[in-house]
Amino acid sequence: MAVPEQAILAALVVPVVGAMLIALAGRLPNLRETITLLTAVLLLACVLRLLSGVMGGAQPALALFSVLPGLQIAFKVETLGMLFALIASGLWILNSLYSIGYMRGNQEAHQTRFYVCFALALAATMGIAFAANLFTLFVFYELLTLITYPLVTHHGTEQARAGGRVYLGLLMGTSIVFLLPALVFIWLVAGTTDFTPGGILAGKLGAAGLAGLLALCMFGIGKAALMPFHRWLPAAMVAPTPVSALLHAVAVVKAGVFSVVKVIVYVFGVDNLASAGSGSAAGWLIAVAGFTIVAASVVALGADNLKRRLAYSTISQLSYVVMAAAVLAPLSLIGAAMHIAAHAVGKITLFFAAGAIYTAAHKTEVSQLDGIGRRMPWTMGAFTIAALSMIGLPPAVGFISKWYMLSGAMEARQWWVVTVIAVSTLLNAGYFLPIVYRAFFVAPSDGIPGDPHHHPHGEAPLPMVIALTATAAITVLLFFMPDVPLALARGMLAP
Amino acid sequence: MSLAQHLPALQVVVPLIAAPLTVLLRRRSLAFAIVLAASWTALAIAVLLWLQVGERGTISYAIGSWPAPWGIEYRVDRLSAFVLVLVAGIAAVVLPYSRASIEAEVPPQQQYLFYTMFVLCLTGLLGITITGDAFNIFVFLEIASLSTYVLIALGRDRRALVAAYQYLIMGTIGATFIVIGIGLLYLMTGTLNLADMGRRIGVVQTTRPVLAALAFLTVGISLKLALFPLHQWLPNAYAYAPSAVSAFLAATATKVAVYVLLRFYFSVFGQSQVFEKLPMPEAMLLLALAGMFAASTIAIFQTDLKRLFAYSSVGQIGYIILGLSFGSTDGLIATIVHLFNHGVTKGAIFMLLGGVALVMGGTSLSRVQGLGKRMPLTSFGIVICGLSLIGVPGTAGFITKWYLLLAALQKGQWWLVFLIVLSSLLAAAYVWRFVEAAYFREVRKDIGETVLPWSMAVPAGLLVAATVYFGLDTTFTVGSARQAVALLMGGLR
Numbered sequence: 001m002a003v004p005e006q007a008i009l010a011a012l013v014v015p016v017v018g019a020m021l022i023a024l025a026g027r028l029p030n031l032r033e034t035i036t037l038l039t040a041v042l043l044l045a046c047v048l049r050l051l052s053g054v055m056g057g058a059q060p061a062l063a064l065f066s067v068l069p070g071l072q073i074a075f076k077v078e079t080l081g082m083l084f085a086l087i088a089s090g091l092w093i094l095n096s097l098y099s100i101g102y103m104r105g106n107q108e109a110h111q112t113r114f115y116v117c118f119a120l121a122l123a124a125t126m127g128i129a130f131a132a133n134l135f136t137l138f139v140f141y142e143l144l145t146l147i148t149y150p151l152v153t154h155h156g157t158e159q160a161r162a163g164g165r166v167y168l169g170l171l172m173g174t175s176i177v178f179l180l181p182a183l184v185f186i187w188l189v190a191g192t193t194d195f196t197p198g199g200i201l202a203g204k205l206g207a208a209g210l211a212g213l214l215a216l217c218m219f220g221i222g223k224a225a226l227m228p229f230h231r232w233l234p235a236a237m238v239a240p241t242p243v244s245a246l247l248h249a250v251a252v253v254k255a256g257v258f259s260v261v262k263v264i265v266y267v268f269g270v271d272n273l274a275s276a277g278s279g280s281a282a283g284w285l286i287a288v289a290g291f292t293i294v295a296a297s298v299v300a301l302g303a304d305n306l307k308r309r310l311a312y313s314t315i316s317q318l319s320y321v322v323m324a325a326a327v328l329a330p331l332s333l334i335g336a337a338m339h340i341a342a343h344a345v346g347k348i349t350l351f352f353a354a355g356a357i358y359t360a361a362h363k364t365e366v367s368q369l370d371g372i373g374r375r376m377p378w379t380m381g382a383f384t385i386a387a388l389s390m391i392g393l394p395p396a397v398g399f400i401s402k403w404y405m406l407s408g409a410m411e412a413r414q415w416w417v418v419t420v421i422a423v424s425t426l427l428n429a430g431y432f433l434p435i436v437y438r439a440f441f442v443a444p445s446d447g448i449p450g451d452p453h454h455h456p457h458g459e460a461p462l463p464m465v466i467a468l469t470a471t472a473a474i475t476v477l478l479f480f481m482p483d484v485p486l487a488l489a490r491g492m493l494a495p
Numbered sequence: 496m497s498l499a500q501h502l503p504a505l506q507v508v509v510p511l512i513a514a515p516l517t518v519l520l521r522r523r524s525l526a527f528a529i530v531l532a533a534s535w536t537a538l539a540i541a542v543l544l545w546l547q548v549g550e551r552g553t554i555s556y557a558i559g560s561w562p563a564p565w566g567i568e569y570r571v572d573r574l575s576a577f578v579l580v581l582v583a584g585i586a587a588v589v590l591p592y593s594r595a596s597i598e599a600e601v602p603p604q605q606q607y608l609f610y611t612m613f614v615l616c617l618t619g620l621l622g623i624t625i626t627g628d629a630f631n632i633f634v635f636l637e638i639a640s641l642s643t644y645v646l647i648a649l650g651r652d653r654r655a656l657v658a659a660y661q662y663l664i665m666g667t668i669g670a671t672f673i674v675i676g677i678g679l680l681y682l683m684t685g686t687l688n689l690a691d692m693g694r695r696i697g698v699v700q701t702t703r704p705v706l707a708a709l710a711f712l713t714v715g716i717s718l719k720l721a722l723f724p725l726h727q728w729l730p731n732a733y734a735y736a737p738s739a740v741s742a743f744l745a746a747t748a749t750k751v752a753v754y755v756l757l758r759f760y761f762s763v764f765g766q767s768q769v770f771e772k773l774p775m776p777e778a779m780l781l782l783a784l785a786g787m788f789a790a791s792t793i794a795i796f797q798t799d800l801k802r803l804f805a806y807s808s809v810g811q812i813g814y815i816i817l818g819l820s821f822g823s824t825d826g827l828i829a830t831i832v833h834l835f836n837h838g839v840t841k842g843a844i845f846m847l848l849g850g851v852a853l854v855m856g857g858t859s860l861s862r863v864q865g866l867g868k869r870m871p872l873t874s875f876g877i878v879i880c881g882l883s884l885i886g887v888p889g890t891a892g893f894i895t896k897w898y899l900l901l902a903a904l905q906k907g908q909w910w911l912v913f914l915i916v917l918s919s920l921l922a923a924a925y926v927w928r929f930v931e932a933a934y935f936r937e938v939r940k941d942i943g944e945t946v947l948p949w950s951m952a953v954p955a956g957l958l959v960a961a962t963v964y965f966g967l968d969t970t971f972t973v974g975s976a977r978q979a980v981a982l983l984m985g986g987l988r
Contacts, residue, residue: 065967065968067894067966067967067968067969068894068897068969068973073967138888139888139889142887142888142889143889146882146887150934153934153935156934156935161931161935165927168923168927169923172885172887172920172923173920173923176885176886176916176919176920176923177913177916177917177920180896180900180916181900181904181909181912181913181916184897184900184901184904185904187901188901188904188905
């Protein structure tokens with residue numbers, strides 16, 4: 001086995017071994033957290049080991065075994081998967097650092113289970129990122145749902161249980177009811193589920209068949225949170241904030257939109273979909289995604305709970321990726337891939353900030369945040385940068401992805417898409433800027449003495465502040481140096 | 496003559512001889528040792544037969560050297576060899592488990608009887624599978640059924656007696672229907688040998704007695720395999736029988752009945768045109784769907800885990816029959832693979848539940864609260880098997896679902912596709928009833944300190960591992976099923 005192949009295997013095995021060691025070290029919290037951090041660093045090293053080769057155009061592959069004849073568990077690293085793996089593994093390090101501060105600061109129970117499931121979730125994410133065919137992707141997609149269930153229901157309360165039901169019911173329900181039949185049908189029609197440049201369905205289905213199958217796939221990938229199957233994401237917010245940050249802003253939801261882009265580019269084929277007439281095959285998808293963008297933003301506008309507002313913002317932002325992919329223009333596809341990265345770093349920062357506020361000030365509602373920027377300048381500074389990125393303003397990376405998406409939409413003369421992006425930008429500003437304004441420019445209300453919401457506090461524990469500052473810095477850094485993600489996004493379109 | 500030539504006879508004779516030996520010796524440890532040796536030998540023979548069939552094709556063995564169709568023929572082909580491996584394999588795993596389990600559930604002076612009846616039941620099931628003679632099937636069916644009634648009645652709960660009686664009545668009706676069907680076929684074809692019957696049925700294929708025979712056989716066998724709505728006996732039988740018996744029956748008894756149905760449908764009626772006269776596939780399809788939805792829905796509302804998973808079995812039998820109703824290669828592969836996969840999965844679940852009953856003092860949902868903490872491995876094992884019932888990839892159940900969906904899509908029946916996947920959501924609902932009880936509730940205060948014996952944990956763990964293994968490596972299951980289907984579709988040649 002050559003070195004890149006070993007690196008693929010290592011990227012899958014390292015988190016699993018890490019999880020085992022974490023479980024063994026359960027009684028020694030310091031050792032346990034050290035192992036978590038080491039595992040995260042090692043995973044990033046494995047992914048980086050693959051990076052230069054993939055940037056150079058190589059596509060290392062690894063086939064493990066066949067479940068059924070012609071149906072393999074196999075991996076192949078191409079640029080989009082590389083980008084996703086890089087984001088997930090890189091942010092895991094910062095998130096682990098943050099978790100240590102959060103879990104200890106809030107004296108959470110079952111911390112060993114938390115770290116074990118987290119490591120396993122990352123292994124499943126790597127499996128999705130590197131999957132060489134739709135079948136492998138499906139297997140790891142389902143695994144990811146199951147592994148994150150104990151994280152969502154971490155608190156074990158009635159509320160957590162209810163959230164877990166919605167989470168599992170919607171994610172597993174959509175994948176079994178829509179995606180599984182689609183997968184079997186693709187296998188039946190194309191004789192393969194391998195991700196192939198140009199797609200595997202060209203000339204095999206009529207326009208109506210394509211549109212129907214696309215619907216099954218898009219709604220089947222529930223993790224992309226297209227309306228009306230989006231409710232699991234707000235439900236998942238009962239989880240501890242590090243889970244919301246890495247999993248429900250990065251790994252799980254990005255696995256969703258990543259799968260969407262992957263399926264559109266490598267299973268359906270961009271040209272195949274475009275020639276079927278955008279009105280029939282991909283047109284409705286633009287409509288559904290556009291509706292989701294605007295509707296979720298409107299809900300976010302009215303949400304007072306900070307995590308809920310962030311969750312609906314995520315739903316809206318995820319649909320940007322779906323919509324941009326459905327435009328089927330090269331520039332918009334680059335925008336879609338870039339937005340996976342841009343939204344990841346931005347949204348994780350926002351969740352980090354929300355968790356920091358909860359840990360330091362025990363505040364969860366937007367209306368309680370008056371003047372909090374004066375007590376927690378680093379946290380709210382990072383929050384502001386990330387909010388700019390969400391709105392799509394420079395100097396944050398969100399500007400770049402939005403730029404590409406807009407150019408692509410204009411190139412394709414999809415004026416509805418341009419309108420939706422414009423409207424939603426206004427809405428984004430409408431629900432993020434008031435928070436920033438409150439934090440920095442409204443004087444803290446005079447608290448009633450003894451009110452738990454108004455006790456003196458400073459910044460959250462140091463590991464958390466380091467983590468959120470780092471992700472905010474990356475948000476800015478990627479604006480000035482977007483070369484690597486852009487190159488990876490472009491690589492997806494190269495034949 | 497070498498011993499290898501007599502393997503088909505030995506397959507039945509070895510357990511059959513073990514039965515009277517246990518009664519003569521009476522000592523329960525001796526009885527256990529004899530039956531264990533017999534069942535492990537039976538497994539070895541089954542595997543050897545499977546290998547032989549793989550190399551040389553169908554084996555025909557004339558009992559007492561009387562050639563068929565006059566004498567009784569034992570016939571091992573790719574399908575029967577596969578089912579033999581399942582039945583003998585489950586018996587070989589359940590037996591070591593049964594020792595501790597029976598010790599706790601059956602009075603000492605009756606324990607040797609358990610082993611006697613167990614090995615007789617094994618004999619019957621192996622005999623049904625291996626024989627190529629219609630009347631012989633009935634004889635072995637009675638051996639298996641009668642011993643099953645006793646096994647169920649051994650249960651600690653007094654309701655076990657009612658359950659056994661219920662099964663006795665239903666089972667006897669079923670057996671009577673089967674023997675009437677066989678009699679009618681004998682009347683019309685003049686032979687009892689299945690292969691011969693299949694060849695001769697062409698002349699009389701659309702006569703009324705043959706159609707009546709098909710109807711009698713279908714109803715009779717459907718009773719034995721608990722096809723909805725003929726399943727009434729099953730939930731009580733599984734719930735109140737001793738744990739080892741539930742595990743063994745759930746994994747084998749209904750599966751062997753499915754095998755008999757396949758035999759009659761394809762090997763006897765396969766070449767005839769009876770299916771054009773009677774809408775059997777359509778009827779089977781409707782009953783299968785009804786089972787998948789009704790039984791799974793009932794399962795959601797059960798408060799006892801044994802009953803919950805018993806109803807789940809009725810639902811899963813729906814999948815098996817659904818595959819059969821397609822009549823296509825992939826549909827039949829689904830049927831045969833699920834026969835095996837569900838056998839392994841349900842065997843594992845009922846073995847784990849036996850452990851739960853021992854430690855927690857029962858299997859009601861209120862008793863298993865906090866099982867995730869009290870018995871983490873057992874609890875996790877049940878979850879894995881539950882995922883297999885749902886059909887999550889990486890478990891055996893997924894393979895079946897794949898082939899069922901494939902078969903439905905090949906026919907272009909999208910409505911059926913969605914019904915299949917929707918029914919798995921019902922499975923998710925009842926499995927999650929367990930998950931929420933086991934992981935979101937605290938352990939009850941009145942639970943004792945009993946420890947699960949290794950002799951129960953290891954065999955159960957083995958089957959859980961098999962549930963995952965057969966979801967990842969399907970060369971044995973799908974490979975065998977594919978060859979068996981080729982054989983069935985070609986009739987008995």
